Amino acid sequence: MMEAVILATILAIFATMAFGVWRAIQGPSVYDTIVGVNVVGTKTVLLIALITHFTGHADLIDVALVYALINFIAVVAILKLVRRGDLAASGEGSHD
């Protein structure tokens, strides 16, 4: 029974990822793309955790742990790149 429940949850996560990818491709502004990519990244972490329990390979959970960290850093770095046009900009001089 639990395998069926986990499989249904995996399919729901795949549907959500499809919505996120659609928004990332379609989005009128670059921030819509960032929101879509952020949702897809978070859902990937959940997907890896679910696959860990579905297949029984407990080592895969480390991949999810690292992906959760990389996802946040990537979103913040992309936001800074879009805003300043340069990842090495100091941020001084333009206070918002």
Added chain:
Amino acid sequence: MTEGILDVASALMLLGGGTFAVIGGLGLVRFPDIYTRLHAGGITDTLAPLLIIGGLLLQSGISVLSFKLLLILLFLLFTTPTASHATARAAIAAGLKPVTHEDSAASGGPSSST
């Protein structure tokens, strides 16, 4: 007996998390502007991990696996609201205006009052 109750609670949490994820994804597609899409994305980024990883925790018992799952849940609960807030702040700083009720009324009618 106890394991049966744990399985049922875990299944309910997993299915609830999947449902919330799909609802948030639908909001991400259907909502009209960036701020409402951020609202939908933020909901599905915090509530779905809480329910799904909670459901998986109930199945894995006390082990290294459940400790790592708790660590993932902690990271996600700290980082996804921060990312949503940073995105909203960057969108406001870039000059994107939220769609308000007056905008939709003005675009629907022939004349705008403001």
